[in-house]
Amino acid sequence: MDDMVSTAGLNQWIRAFAELVAENKDSLTDLDAAIGDGDHGANMHRGLQAAVAALDDTKPATASTLLNKVGMTVVSTVGGASGPLFGTMFLRMGAALGDTAEVSLTQLATALRAGLGGVVARGKAEPGDKTMYDALAPAVDALESAASTGVDKADALKLALAAAENGRDATTPMLARKGRASYLGERSVGHQDPGATTVALLMAAAIRAPL
Amino acid sequence: MKKLINDPQNVVAEALLGIEAAHPDLNVDHQHKIIYRADAPRRGKVGIISGGGSGHEPLHGGFVGLGMLDAACAGEVFTSPVPDQMLAATKLVDGGAGVLHVVKNYTGDVMNFEMAAELAAAESGAQVVSVVTDDDVAVQDSTWTAGRRGVGVTVLLEKIAGAAAEQGRSLEQVAEVARQVNANGRSMGLALTSCTVPAAGKPTFELGEDEMELGVGIHGEPGRQRVPMATAREIAEMLVEPVLADLPFTNGDKVIAFVNGLGGTPLLELYVMYNEVNRILTGHGVQVARSLVGSYITSLDMAGTSVTLLKVDDETLSLWDAPVKTPALRWGI
Numbered sequence: 001m002d003d004m005v006s007t008a009g010l011n012q013w014i015r016a017f018a019e020l021v022a023e024n025k026d027s028l029t030d031l032d033a034a035i036g037d038g039d040h041g042a043n044m045h046r047g048l049q050a051a052v053a054a055l056d057d058t059k060p061a062t063a064s065t066l067l068n069k070v071g072m073t074v075v076s077t078v079g080g081a082s083g084p085l086f087g088t089m090f091l092r093m094g095a096a097l098g099d100t101a102e103v104s105l106t107q108l109a110t111a112l113r114a115g116l117g118g119v120v121a122r123g124k125a126e127p128g129d130k131t132m133y134d135a136l137a138p139a140v141d142a143l144e145s146a147a148s149t150g151v152d153k154a155d156a157l158k159l160a161l162a163a164a165e166n167g168r169d170a171t172t173p174m175l176a177r178k179g180r181a182s183y184l185g186e187r188s189v190g191h192q193d194p195g196a197t198t199v200a201l202l203m204a205a206a207i208r209a210p211l
Numbered sequence: 212m213k214k215l216i217n218d219p220q221n222v223v224a225e226a227l228l229g230i231e232a233a234h235p236d237l238n239v240d241h242q243h244k245i246i247y248r249a250d251a252p253r254r255g256k257v258g259i260i261s262g263g264g265s266g267h268e269p270l271h272g273g274f275v276g277l278g279m280l281d282a283a284c285a286g287e288v289f290t291s292p293v294p295d296q297m298l299a300a301t302k303l304v305d306g307g308a309g310v311l312h313v314v315k316n317y318t319g320d321v322m323n324f325e326m327a328a329e330l331a332a333a334e335s336g337a338q339v340v341s342v343v344t345d346d347d348v349a350v351q352d353s354t355w356t357a358g359r360r361g362v363g364v365t366v367l368l369e370k371i372a373g374a375a376a377e378q379g380r381s382l383e384q385v386a387e388v389a390r391q392v393n394a395n396g397r398s399m400g401l402a403l404t405s406c407t408v409p410a411a412g413k414p415t416f417e418l419g420e421d422e423m424e425l426g427v428g429i430h431g432e433p434g435r436q437r438v439p440m441a442t443a444r445e446i447a448e449m450l451v452e453p454v455l456a457d458l459p460f461t462n463g464d465k466v467i468a469f470v471n472g473l474g475g476t477p478l479l480e481l482y483v484m485y486n487e488v489n490r491i492l493t494g495h496g497v498q499v500a501r502s503l504v505g506s507y508i509t510s511l512d513m514a515g516t517s518v519t520l521l522k523v524d525d526e527t528l529s530l531w532d533a534p535v536k537t538p539a540l541r542w543g544i
Binding site: 037038039042043077078080081082083085175177180182184187 | 323325356
């Protein structure tokens, strides 16, 4: 039973994500200022504060209603490219989970896989484009493989975080091929991608919550 | 930072209040930050909406009115509006003939408009067609980037497609006019100074007193290269030649020549530029059928200019000449 994730746990996850983004708002903005337009931290912060407020208002009782509410709020309040990308990720996760009060680690991994699919459908990102995909895809792989081999929840989430952080770090030498950073060409090399950084915070939030 | 503002956080909301007060022909939905025609929706007319980050005024809100846009969605400064805004605008202007979305090619804008079109189809059954502008020749390697940026052609497209919609043409016909304008137009810009985003409070990039950013984007994105300060004559060469070569425009072509100010450059200088642009075009045998000179797609307080050329036929020219009544473009009425 310990490996189940309750709706309350998912609620805590989103709140911890909002906290981590708030704590790292300025550094996210600095990363974005170097290769984008410098609003990633402020935009994500605004959207996640709104998502937390929406959770307070509506107190969703199932995994799908909770993640749908978060996704819709993020889409409606973040703007830029991050709103549709992170919003679509949460919406697809919600759609994958259905009306259940708790989900297994395997179901959570499946939901994140669906979220990743949403990010790809929306943003057309490919591996190595220097985007959030480069942190999210390895995290999903790690969580799936941990869930299928019976690793317990806490360790599985640690493996997912480590994979996301490795993926985030790997974006630094990449040449950006998507988004505003792509206009910089070679000048984008040597900078860590802000979207991938935020994905690593999402995985860190699962441990802080704890899920 | 010296700006005519009360609070950096309220710039967009307060400007919308000003637009509403100044222009009785226009309404403003303050919740969704939409400027729309007071007579919308027009039954049987294709609705045209656009939108984008604020800071490019008069684009897009200044182009709402008879013969141009039906509604414009204002995002935060340099940040795309969100799908809720375009969804609400689509519903406001849908008179049963469908709605054209005019989208500048930036990752955020494209995704947010895409989601809005999906939501509109799901919620109201409104028929939506999107046309994306991508005319900035400064972005050379578009295979490996987010593609060329939408800049000056957007202004010309909104006027020309707006006229086509006003004539009662179908959604597919209006969209085809819009696609042709994008296909036949090219632009390139140059910055003499950075811009300052109100919420940031400091210039977006550093540019020395003796330097210019050639191929700059309208959000202060870097361009092709940083070059030493030059005369208007030399600058006109740097902008017009790549634009001419890209389409390419050739001897005998008729064009609309659009010399645009980026927000901080006086009209006096734009006319100095126009004279040089006109001279170069004449030298290439390119015939200027119409001109537009002024600050129509800006980057806050950035000093600089962009040149847009649009190859036209008589049909397109008649749409360009058709009556328009908006805060920023007004003729034939």
